[in-house]
Amino acid sequence: MTNSEFNWGIIAPGRIAHNFAKALTVVPNARLYAVASSNRERAQAFSQTYACNRIYDNYQALIDDPNVDAIYIANPHRFHFEWAMRCLLANKPVLCEKPLTVTAKQTQTLIELAKQQNTFLMEAVWTRFLPAWRQVSTWLSEKRIGELNVLRSSFSFKATRDDNDRLFNKDLAGGALLDVGIYNLTMSQFALQREPETILANGLIGKTGVDERTSVILNYNGISSEFTCGLNCTLENQFILYGDKGSITIPTPFWAATQAILRVDGEPECMIELPFRATGFEYQIEEVMHCIARGELQSNIMPWQDSLNTMKTMDAIRAQIGLDYPFV
CATH class of the missing domain: 3.30.360.10 (Dihydrodipicolinate Reductase; domain 2)
Incomplete structure (x- = not known):
């Protein structure tokens, strides 16, 4: 991450991801750098709409990209746990769509992993x-x-x-x-x-x-x-x-x-x-970027304990x- 640009990656460019990408355009120093989809044509269309630099046809490749500073996860609920875990294991900060997981046990596992990996994690409750x-x-x-x-x-x-x-x-x-x-x-x-x-x-x-x-x-x-x-x-x-x-x-x-x-x-x-x-997604994006810049692992507005509760x-x-x- 440079002083001037923060590179976001998106996993799964579905309906909700459009709101995220549009919000990035008004956040200072933020840009959509990469998008990953199991459907390459969908990723291509999304990247063209939002002037994205890189497209991937598998999620792990995006996670492994060293130029990605944080990842927004927007696939169906069932898959949040798996892909948030993979991001954390790669020390990639995570903003994951709500619900963070499907069960409290899964959420607790992610929290412990975020602590272990010293990596930022937040549930995307934009409200x-x-x-x-x-x-x-x-x-x-x-x-x-x-x-x-x-x-x-x-x-x-x-x-x-x-x-x-x-x-x-x-x-x-x-x-x-x-x-x-x-x-x-x-x-x-x-x-x-x-x-x-x-x-x-x-x-x-x-x-x-x-x-x-x-x-x-x-x-x-x-x-x-x-x-x-x-x-x-x-x-x-x-x-x-x-x-x-x-x-x-x-x-x-x-x-x-x-x-x-x-x-x-x-x-x-x-x-x-x-x-x-x-x-409206711009406010949670800014919070994530501010937390990461300060070296914080969680937001005090959307803390891990609230997601677990x-x-x-x-x-x-x-x-x-x-x-x-x-x-x-």
């Missing part, structure tokens, strides 16, 4: 780094709505029915919880800074064996976080935090928030509007709703 959510965090720390009592959120949409798509594919760790419910959960943990004490969940398992709707009540020592995630209908998809003095509303889509509304004693007090500079909670939810994956 935590958005300016609107950073303002929400400030309001909470200032006790603007008093003591938190209830969190309510939803992330549910009517997905196009395709049993081979990763959303419905059990072999790829599909389903609503891991794909979208993780946002409800990780942002609850972001607000409350701890694991829930108790978990109550119910879900609808569809014909392909994945959850097409999951509803959860989490108890954080008297504070309740209630959410529904799903693939079979569209809900309000906002996130509301209720305190004893007021509330904070993050309008739909809360996971891609550009607004937040603070109400005190039932009256609107402040509404902030903070649009993205690009796709999220996975432990999702393991418990999956057990309650009868969702298992054959490869773990």
